[in-house]
Amino acid sequence: MTEDYGLYIHIPFCAQKCHYCDFNSIAADDDLISRYLDALKKEIKLVADKYYSPQLQTIYIGGGTPSILSGQDLSTILNQCRQKFDLNSNLEITMEANPGTLSEEQLRLTKQAGVNRLSLGVQSFNNQFLTKLGRIHSKDDVITSYRLARELDFDNISFDLMFALPGQSLNQWENTLQQAIELGPEHISAYNLKIEPNTVFAQWLEEGKIEKISEELDLKMYRRTIELLEENNYYQYEISNFSQPGYNSRHNKIYWQNQEYLALGPGAHFYDGQFRGYNITDIKDYCHHLEAGQLAIAEQNKLSRVEKIEETLILGLRLNQGISLAEFKKKFNQSLTEIYEIEIQKLVGQDLINQSKGRLFLTDHGREIANQVLSSFILS
Amino acid sequence: MTQVSQNKIRNFSIIAHVDHGKSTLADRLLEFTGAISEREMEEQLLDTMDLERERGITIKAQAVRMDYESETGDDYVLNLIDTPGHVDFSYEVSRSLAACEGALLVIDASQGVEAQTLANIYLALENDLEIIPVINKIDLPSADADRVKEELIDIGLDPDEALLTSAKEGIGIEDVLEAVVNRVPAPDGNQDEPLKALIFDSVYDSYRGAISYFRVINGSIKPGMNIEMMSTGKKFEVSEVGVFAPQRKEVDEIHSGEVGYMAASIKNVKDARVGDTITDADNPTAKPLPGYQPAKPMVYCGLYPVEGEDYELLKDALDKLKLNDASLTFEPETSEALGFGYRCGFLGLLHMEIIQERLEREYDLDLVTTAPSVVYKIYKTDGEVLEIENPANMPERHHIEKIEEPIVKAEIMLPDEHVGSAMELAEEKRGKFKNMEYLDEVRVRLTYDMPLSEIVLDFFDNLKSRTKGYATLDYEFKGYQEAELVKLDILVNKDPVDALSCIVHDEFAYEIGRELAKKLKEYIPEQMFEVPIQAAIGNDVIARETVKAKRKDVLQKCYGGDVSRKKKLLKQQKEGKKRMKQVGSVEIPQEAFMAVLTIGD
Numbered sequence: 001m002t003e004d005y006g007l008y009i010h011i012p013f014c015a016q017k018c019h020y021c022d023f024n025s026i027a028a029d030d031d032l033i034s035r036y037l038d039a040l041k042k043e044i045k046l047v048a049d050k051y052y053s054p055q056l057q058t059i060y061i062g063g064g065t066p067s068i069l070s071g072q073d074l075s076t077i078l079n080q081c082r083q084k085f086d087l088n089s090n091l092e093i094t095m096e097a098n099p100g101t102l103s104e105e106q107l108r109l110t111k112q113a114g115v116n117r118l119s120l121g122v123q124s125f126n127n128q129f130l131t132k133l134g135r136i137h138s139k140d141d142v143i144t145s146y147r148l149a150r151e152l153d154f155d156n157i158s159f160d161l162m163f164a165l166p167g168q169s170l171n172q173w174e175n176t177l178q179q180a181i182e183l184g185p186e187h188i189s190a191y192n193l194k195i196e197p198n199t200v201f202a203q204w205l206e207e208g209k210i211e212k213i214s215e216e217l218d219l220k221m222y223r224r225t226i227e228l229l230e231e232n233n234y235y236q237y238e239i240s241n242f243s244q245p246g247y248n249s250r251h252n253k254i255y256w257q258n259q260e261y262l263a264l265g266p267g268a269h270f271y272d273g274q275f276r277g278y279n280i281t282d283i284k285d286y287c288h289h290l291e292a293g294q295l296a297i298a299e300q301n302k303l304s305r306v307e308k309i310e311e312t313l314i315l316g317l318r319l320n321q322g323i324s325l326a327e328f329k330k331k332f333n334q335s336l337t338e339i340y341e342i343e344i345q346k347l348v349g350q351d352l353i354n355q356s357k358g359r360l361f362l363t364d365h366g367r368e369i370a371n372q373v374l375s376s377f378i379l380s
Numbered sequence: 381m382t383q384v385s386q387n388k389i390r391n392f393s394i395i396a397h398v399d400h401g402k403s404t405l406a407d408r409l410l411e412f413t414g415a416i417s418e419r420e421m422e423e424q425l426l427d428t429m430d431l432e433r434e435r436g437i438t439i440k441a442q443a444v445r446m447d448y449e450s451e452t453g454d455d456y457v458l459n460l461i462d463t464p465g466h467v468d469f470s471y472e473v474s475r476s477l478a479a480c481e482g483a484l485l486v487i488d489a490s491q492g493v494e495a496q497t498l499a500n501i502y503l504a505l506e507n508d509l510e511i512i513p514v515i516n517k518i519d520l521p522s523a524d525a526d527r528v529k530e531e532l533i534d535i536g537l538d539p540d541e542a543l544l545t546s547a548k549e550g551i552g553i554e555d556v557l558e559a560v561v562n563r564v565p566a567p568d569g570n571q572d573e574p575l576k577a578l579i580f581d582s583v584y585d586s587y588r589g590a591i592s593y594f595r596v597i598n599g600s601i602k603p604g605m606n607i608e609m610m611s612t613g614k615k616f617e618v619s620e621v622g623v624f625a626p627q628r629k630e631v632d633e634i635h636s637g638e639v640g641y642m643a644a645s646i647k648n649v650k651d652a653r654v655g656d657t658i659t660d661a662d663n664p665t666a667k668p669l670p671g672y673q674p675a676k677p678m679v680y681c682g683l684y685p686v687e688g689e690d691y692e693l694l695k696d697a698l699d700k701l702k703l704n705d706a707s708l709t710f711e712p713e714t715s716e717a718l719g720f721g722y723r724c725g726f727l728g729l730l731h732m733e734i735i736q737e738r739l740e741r742e743y744d745l746d747l748v749t750t751a752p753s754v755v756y757k758i759y760k761t762d763g764e765v766l767e768i769e770n771p772a773n774m775p776e777r778h779h780i781e782k783i784e785e786p787i788v789k790a791e792i793m794l795p796d797e798h799v800g801s802a803m804e805l806a807e808e809k810r811g812k813f814k815n816m817e818y819l820d821e822v823r824v825r826l827t828y829d830m831p832l833s834e835i836v837l838d839f840f841d842n843l844k845s846r847t848k849g850y851a852t853l854d855y856e857f858k859g860y861q862e863a864e865l866v867k868l869d870i871l872v873n874k875d876p877v878d879a880l881s882c883i884v885h886d887e888f889a890y891e892i893g894r895e896l897a898k899k900l901k902e903y904i905p906e907q908m909f910e911v912p913i914q915a916a917i918g919n920d921v922i923a924r925e926t927v928k929a930k931r932k933d934v935l936q937k938c939y940g941g942d943v944s945r946k947k948k949l950l951k952q953q954k955e956g957k958k959r960m961k962q963v964g965s966v967e968i969p970q971e972a973f974m975a976v977l978t979i980g981d
Contacts, residue, residue: 008941023940062940191936219932240936255941269941276943311943314950350908369908370934375953 004057006254010265019134019200024267039290048084058251067097071109100137158187166210186247322361396486405547413446479595482564489523567637575599590652602633606661616644649703677725684721686746697743772878798847809834903972906930
C-alpha cells in the first residue's frame with residue numbers, strides 16, 4: 001500500500017440548493033466565506049502537522065460548489081496546501097465546478113494554482129430537466145464553460161450526468177449522453193437519481209408531484225449508458241464511472257481501493273488507515289473549533305480488522321477490475337477466498353461474481369444488483 | 381420473623397375478567413397495608429413481566445404477603461396470590477386457587493358478569509373457596525352496581541355481601557381487607573404433622589436453580605432440612621426459605637398455613653414441578669396432595685430458530701419456560717424447509733404468542749413460527765388412526781378414510797346490536813348455531829359449535845373488530861367431528877415448503893389457496909430471480925402468483941468518501957436478510973410462515 005494520501009477539501013457553499021441534494025451546503029455569504037477560509041487555513045496546518053506533512057497524490061476540491069469561490073481564494077487554498085503538505089510531482093488536482101458559476105479569470109487562476117482536472121456538474125443537456133433539478137445553469141452554460149476550459153488548456157475534464165429522473169424517457173437520456181459524447185470530455189460519471197430524505201424531491205414525491213421511474217426503465221437506462229459509452233471509447237471502470245483510456249479518476253480510486261485520504265472542511269470524511277471519521281458539519285461550529293486551535297472532528301472510529309476487510313470488499317468490488325487476491329492476502333495475512341468461502345461459492349453459482357486471473361470482480365449482472373452482492377460481504 | 385398464629389393467616393386470590401381492575405385493586409391493597417410505599421409503586425406492581433405490563437394482563441401467578449392490623453386491633457398476615465384473567469390461562473388460575481381459602485371476585489360495575497367471570501367462579505367453587513364479590517370501578521359514570529347485584533343473584537351469590545370499590549380512586553379498600561379477615565377462613569393445617577406443602581408456581585433463577593413457590597398445608601419448612609419431591613422421590617437440602625414482601629425476603633421458617641418460596645439448589649427444572657407435594661425426607665407425610673391435572677394443549681405450532689445453531693438455546697429456553705408453565709409442551713421436529721425445531725403445544729393463541737415473545741425477548745432468540753394447527757384424527761384406509769398436529773405429516777389423500785377435527789362449544793357475549801355481524805362471522809367460520817339468549821335487556825349470549833381450527837385462525841380478533849371490541853369469547857373443548865378436510869400445500873419456486881402446508885375445509889380450499897398465494901407474494905421480497913408461488917391440493921395447482929425478480933439494486937452515487945453511509949445501507953440490507961429463512965434458494969421472511977392468519981384482513 002502506498003504512503004501517499006488523497007486530500008478532500010469541502011467547499012460548503014452553493015448559490016442555490018439543488019432539489020435532489022442532501023450534501024452539506026448553504027447559501028454563500030461573504031462574511032461567512034471569509035471566516036471559513038481562515039478556519040480552513042488553520043485546519044490545513046493542523047492536519048498537515050498531525051500526519052507529519054504527508055505526501056499527497058491527489059487533491060479533490062468538492063462541494064457544495066467550489067467554483068462559487070473566487071479564483072484568488074481557490075489559489076490561496078491550494079498554495080497553503082503546497083506549503084504544508086508534500087505534493088507528489090504528478091499530483092492530480094480535481095475541482096468540481098458548476099457550469100453556471102465559472103468565469104474565465106477563475107479558470108485561469110485555478111489552472112495556474114495547479115488544478116489539472118475539472119469535474120463539471122452537468123447533470124443533463126435538457127433545460128427542462130435542469131430546471132426541475134434546481135440547477136442554476138442551462139445547457140448553453142455547459143457548452144460555454146466546457147469550451148472556455150478547453151481554451152485554457154484543461155485537458156482532463158469530467159462530466160457528472162444524472163439519469164432516472166422523474167418523467168425522463170430512455171430517448172431523453174440517450175440525447176444527454178450523445179451530447180456529452182459529442183463534446184468529448186475525458187471522463188463521465190453517470191448515476192441514477194436517488195431521492196434522499198429531506199430534499200425538495202422527497203417532498204414532491206410525498207405530495208405526488210413527481211413519480212419515481214420504474215426499476216425496469218432505470219435498468220434500461222443504465223445498460224444503455226454502458227453500451228453507448230463503450231461504443232464511443234468510454235470504458236466503465238466503476239459502477240458509475242467511465243473514462244477514455246488513461247483517464248480514471250485517481251482520487252476516487254483511492255476511496256474504492258480503500259486507501260488513505262485526509263479531509264478538510266465541514267462535514268468532510270477521512271480515512272487515515274486506522275480511523276474513519278468526519279468533520280463537524282455545521283459550518284459555524286466547524287469554524288469555532290478551528291479558531292480555538294482544535295481540529296473539528298465530529299466523530300471517528302478506529303476500524304477493526306473485520307471492518308477493514310468488509311470495507312475493502314464493498315469498495316473494491318465497485319471497480320470493474322475488482323480486488324486483487326494477492327494484494328488482499330498481503331494486507332490481511334489471510335486469503336479472501338478463505339474468509340468468504342461460502343459467500344463466494346454461492347455468488348459465483350448465481351453468476352453475480354467471478355474469479356479470474358487472481359482477481360475477484362462483479363459480473364455484469366452482479367453490478368446491476370450490487371447491493372445484494374455487497375451486503376453478503378458484511379461480516380459484523 | 382416470629383411465627384404467626386395460624387388463625388391470623390388469610391390466603392386469598394383475586395379472580396376477575398380481563399380489564400375489570402384486578403391488578404389495580406391488588407396494587408391498592410399493597411399500598412394500604414404498607415407492603416409497598418407509594419414511591420416504590422410502579423403501576424400494576426404484581427404484573428412483573430414487561431410483557432404483562434405492556435399487554436395489561438397477568439400471565440403468571442404471583443404471590444405477595446401483607447401485614448394488616450384489623451379494626452379489632454389484631455395483626456394478620458394476608459397472602460395474596462394473583463391469577464391470570466385470560467381464557468387461555470384458566471389452568472394457572474386453578475393452580476393458584478388450590479393454595480387459598482378465599483377469593484375476591486372482582487366485577488366491573490359497568491360491564492357486569494362476563495363469560496370468564498363465570499368460568500373462574502366455577503373454579504373457585506371447585507376448590508371450595510369463600511367467594512367475596514367486589515363490584516369495582518363504581519366511580520365510572522356508566523357504573524350500575526344494582527344491575528351487577530342482580531346478576532350476582534343469577535349466579536348464586538349473595539348480593540348483600542358484595543363490596544363496592546373503586547380501586548382507581550382508592551374507595552372501599554379497607555372494606556376489602558376487613559372482609560378478607562372476617563370472611564375468608566383461616567388455614568386449618570396442623571403444625572405438628574410432617575411437612576406437606578403444595579408447589580403452585582416455580583421460577584428459574586440462573587444462580588440458584590429452580591425456586592418453588594408453595595403453600596404449607598401441614599408442618600413447617602426451614603433451611604437445612606432435607607425435603608423430598610413426592611412425585612419423583614428426589615431429595616434436596618433446603619438452602620433458603622422466604623416470603624414475598626413483595627420482593628423475595630428471606631425468613632427462618634415457614635409454617636403451616638403460610639405461603640413462601642424455597643431454594644434448594646434444584647438444578648433440573650423438571651424436579652420442581654408445579655402441583656407436586658413437598659415433604660420432609662426424614663419424616664415424610666403419608667399421602668401427597670391431589671396436585672393438578674396438567675392442562676391439555678389445544679393449539680400447536682412449529683418453532684424454529686432462524687439460525688440453525690440456536691437450536692440448543694431454544695431447547696434450554698423451552699425447558700426453563702416449561703418449569704413455570706406446565707401447560708407448554710414441546711417435542712423435537714424436523715422440517716425440510718426450516719430445519720430442526722420444536723412442535724409446541726399451547727392452551728390457546730394468546731398463550732402461543734406470549735411464549736413466542738418471551739423466547740424472543742428474554743432469551744434473545746430469532747424464531748420462525750409456523751401457522752397454528754389443532755390436532756386432527758386421521759382414520760386411514762388400513763384401519764390405523766393417527767393424531768396429526770402438524771399438517772406436513774398428513775398422509776396422502778388416497779390413504780385416508782376420514783378426518784375428524786376438534787369441535788368446541790363457543791360462547792360469545794355481546795350487546796344485541798352486534799349480534800348480526802357476530803353470527804355472520806361465526807357462520808363464515810363453519811360455526812353451527814346452538815343457542816341465543818338474552819342475559820338482560822341488551823346483553824346476549826350466542827352459543828355455537830365451532831371447529832377449533834377456525835378459532836385458532838384469528839377468529840377472536842375478527843370478532844372483536846366486527847363488534848367494535850364489545851364481544852367476549854369463551855370456548856371449551858366438546859369433542860371430535862368428521863369433516864371434509866384437505867391438505868393445502870404451498871410450493872415456492874416449484875418446491876413444496878412443508879412449513880407452509882395447512883389443513884383446510886374442502887369447500888374453502890380454493891379460496892384460501894388463492895388468498896394465501898397472494899399474501900405470500902406480499903410477504904416475500906423480490907429475489908434475484910423470479911419466484912413462482914403455487915397453492916396445490918395433491919397434484920392439482922389451484923393458485924399461482926409470481927414474485928418478480930429484483931432487477932436493479934445498486935447504490936450509484938459516490939457520496940464523496942462517505943463510506944460509512946454506504947456501509948450502513950448494506951448493513952441494513954444484510955440485517956433484513958438475517959430475519960429471513962433461506963428455503964432452497966429463496967429467502968422467506970418470518971412473517972410469511974404465519975401468512976394464513978392474515979387472510980381476509
